[in-house]
Amino acid sequence: MTVRELSFAQAIQEGLAQAMEADERVFIMGEDIGVYGGAFGVTGDLVHRFGEDRVRDTPIAELGGAGVAVGAAVAGARPVYEFQFSDFSLLASEQIINQAAKMRYMLGGKASVPVVFRMPCGSGTGAAAQHSQSLEAMFGHVPGLKVLEPSTPEDAKGMLLAAIDDPDPVLIFEHKLLYKIKGHVPVEMYRTEIGKAVVRREGTDVSVVAAAIMVHKALEAAEILAAEGINVEVIDLRSIRPIDTATIIESVKKTTRLAVVYEGVKTLGIGAEISALVAESEAFDYLDAPIMRMGGVESPIPYSPILEKAAVPQTDGIVENLRKLVKGGI
Amino acid sequence: MTVRELSFAQAIQEGLAQAMEADERVFIMGEDIGVYGGAFGVTGDLVHRFGEDRVRDTPIAELGGAGVAVGAAVAGARPVYEFQFSDFSLLASEQIINQAAKMRYMLGGKASVPVVFRMPCGSGTGAAAQHSQSLEAMFGHVPGLKVLEPSTPEDAKGMLLAAIDDPDPVLIFEHKLLYKIKGHVPVEMYRTEIGKAVVRREGTDVSVVAAAIMVHKALEAAEILAAEGINVEVIDLRSIRPIDTATIIESVKKTTRLAVVYEGVKTLGIGAEISALVAESEAFDYLDAPIMRMGGVESPIPYSPILEKAAVPQTDGIVENLRKLVKGGI
Amino acid sequence: MSAAQTAKSTKKGSNARPFYAKHSKEQLRLALKRMWLIRRFEEMAEDSYIRGLTHGTMHLSIGQEASAVGICMDLTDKDYITSTHRGHGHCIGKGAEVKYMFAEFFGKEEGYCRGRGGSMHIADVATGNLGANGIVGGGLPLATGAALAIKQRKGKDVAVCFFGDGANNEGAFHESLNIAAVWNLPVVYVCENNQYGMSVSTERSTAVVDIAIRAAGYNMPGVIVDGNNIADVNEAMMVAMERAKNGDGPSLIECKTYRTRGHSRSDRNKYRTKEEIEEWKLRDPIPMFETELQGLGIFNETELQAVRDEVEQDVADGFAFAQAGTDPTVDTVLRDVYTVGGVA
């Protein structure tokens, strides 16, 4: 596959364009995705390439907009709906959770709902409490949905294309701070298999499961700790539902220690699930230390940049905690 | 305190009546809570005692209804909003999660939001996927909210009165199958402290943390296992946010085994959090067995009574699993 | 709006009103049959519920048969409908077979939803029925989306959204109608205004006296018809369908009707009077239609009785078929959560 560098946002845009070129059933809708190019520039000039019928600016109406996408999917279209911020999906959770997630099951398998929801998420932009949430755990709790969280431009495109192909409703959480990062992205239309985690760095002393932007912070921490002779294995979770239990368990059996790093609120966040599925598995007997969770603090995201940074895991804190975990400080 | 038997529903109704008598700022609103008496008969004839201004039938509009309750609370009233089924709270999650939960924090402590949401939940009534969910984990993930789940008529009244007194937003999940159970309920206006779990049955072999209706099933299971000489300690969680970590850890240190039983979907449900907070605590070193979770299966709630029963933990399954856990079958 | 009046405004032959001019005797017979099928299906359902043969709850549409059939009778299987919690009538109106509906009620594998959905999710996707809905107003965005799918593929079909007077106060109503209007979608919104949302009258729940008034807020036509008169309902629908298929956009039809049964099994009718119920029973849409058909000399009593007998037979057979159905096995509880990547 040819390789070149694209930003995370450009990778998504390329995926959207290729999907629309390949399949006329595919169209995208959302707020200000047309001439404005999307609040984060993801859709860019797609409206000029594909026209207003396939790049639809919606009124500001998330319940209706998302619900219309669900209805269009059931009726044979392949809509990709962009929430301008995933926080606004709370206005549409009825259509996502009560309708899209359950429709196939309620109808005894007589229908499918091939809709994709793009969910820009996360803090770090100074947008405060209502524009900075990480709600992946909330939707990850819902059977019938598939919930993904890419950390690289390559996965951002590959997961999007896999999601568009997928006959079931898929939510893709895109951390806003990742939109500008660059990485190599194959030109072809390729798919990143849904439900598979990946080991981003091999290690022997501790397994760190991280998602989205925390993968990068975990890798930074691993680099720093390597200098101290601590070998950290970093697993990029990639999929919240389904979760790749096998990859995690295998790693923990090898390293005998587990830490989970995630930006969402710690309590009832994805770290809780990963901890629990290891604690109930055969890997439990391999554990040499308590399972550590590093998640967002138990508060809304504050506006003050000082507090905003303090509200989610940062590299130095991760380093410190992992050191303790490995050195037996815990 | 004088004691007599009331049903779970009657206990809530008594609490509502006493709160309205004691404080004229208190009023209740919801769909069909007036002359109809509530879909589950909880509000009964309160409209005749307190009038239509304090027992308000709302239009069918959950986002508006719940949001109006939040606004009234900020402005000095003490509203109690009844969702006819907690599944419909997904239409109002924007107002509950983006507004009510975050308002005090976003305003730097300059306001409080003393609103109470009553959330009838759970399966077992044949109402199928959109009327049977257990969403406590979803809301329990949100800082700023307090999330309770009573299992007895006494707690149903005590928690409601504590919630009405509380200056912060409180959600009370009421399992529909509990409305008819009877138990002694003090006549007085008493409060059940928010955030405290309680040991319902002492045991030495395994700690079982359960919530709402699962407390009853766990107690049944404990009774059966007692006959086999297995002593099960049953903890009634009562509060999802905050969680009473101390009581759970203390129990696990004593019994060295932990199982969590809950009706909500297993993945990212309350069992995940309880497992994780024990696995990260000092109790980890006391564990003699993997931490077991018994939760709802990974599907919407089916209509067929046969499947509906199979979708959530039942007593015999709990007995079997606990036996394995204690006898080392796991 | 009484049967008498309507009959008056109707003449046989060339200058008969559109409903009679545009439909063959066969089509009229099928319409009447479906109205009877709904009536008898609901009565049997109620009966089997009382006898404890089904669990859960159910919402009966007895008294509302004219709107279900009058709206659906000219739709093809490629036209979509979204239905409501009170959806048995819409399902039959769109062409479903009662035997699979009974089977669904009894939670059998033979049911339309293989026993997973039950009364509140009953659907026959093959005939374009995207399903009843347990969420009031839940079908409004879905039907609007189905209409968008039709438009995206440049189809000539139409999507129809049934909803109640209570649902008209949900935000989903507002957002859906606005989107349909600005995008000019081929959708017809059919409000079955039976005067109550559970126990709350439209007077207590809704700021306007007629739901149709709200159509102006979406710049779309809003018409009010006698929902118990199938000819009135169908003629309004012809206009709305024409408009939708010509690419002229959405319409709102308000069918004034009444449910003569309680909202659901738990209803003790505390919010309305016996007199009100009895008065509406005098305007029962089925006798009204039969009287008109006879008055116009389209069917005689013998022919009408034949229809009723056929319906009795279908319903009895369907009920028997369902009772003999297969119960799902617990090992299939995870089936169909996903199309791919789950248990098939």
Next chain:
Amino acid sequence: MSAAQTAKSTKKGSNARPFYAKHSKEQLRLALKRMWLIRRFEEMAEDSYIRGLTHGTMHLSIGQEASAVGICMDLTDKDYITSTHRGHGHCIGKGAEVKYMFAEFFGKEEGYCRGRGGSMHIADVATGNLGANGIVGGGLPLATGAALAIKQRKGKDVAVCFFGDGANNEGAFHESLNIAAVWNLPVVYVCENNQYGMSVSTERSTAVVDIAIRAAGYNMPGVIVDGNNIADVNEAMMVAMERAKNGDGPSLIECKTYRTRGHSRSDRNKYRTKEEIEEWKLRDPIPMFETELQGLGIFNETELQAVRDEVEQDVADGFAFAQAGTDPTVDTVLRDVYTVGGVA
């Protein structure tokens, strides 16, 4: 609707239009001062953003000062308002001090929200401002609820809800206005129609040409005013307040206005023309008001200049005060999540 026209319809003395008849010179001066305060605050905010002194985003209300002040000038601290993401003007209009607003922007403890809220949540609860809102339409149910609280305690106050043209397509708009109407609540809904919701014109987002048309769907009065003319805005508000305080229920006021700045910092104005922006700048509400005040001989140029100088001073002082503010310490991140049972 030009300033000239309005001036014409205005005479000094006894038969002056209500806006001038009912307000003292002091009140008019304060109104003008607040309009200038908003303008200069926004300009300083924009400047400090460009200079990297604040992070996050901000939504400026330059060009919309007349509606903020015209609506709020007769409200007391016991009357509530809910604001929007574009809320600086409402905050000042309701009586907030710019120094605490700047402090909030800079994320200081001295800020109205102690640095936790920032621009999108700026609020001064003490003056009845329940806060800006990051959720479009989020304030609609909240203001309606505040009005319900007033009614429950049999108060005579009023709740005012500011929202944009874009917000009018949210379900929250529909549900809130319907509830307010059926419950006859003392609330005034003020739509600041600045023609665009971010990049989407009302023509592309909204099925009706005027938001006020939708008032009929809630059986409440809906009036359209020149949102850049403070007298027009305020007189419509007088009527709506009167109605609310007399227990006659809610009203909708649509202020036609325009934001001359981009939606937020990321806006490249691709969706509108320079000409359109320039045209609207000719209808700048502040010069329009000053011209009228002079034309009516209420203030002379010297007096007007004094107001502007005062504003310069307040803004400069406020800015300095804010820069000298205290940064929050990380150990306080959990403070005020809860009133009770958390970190105080």
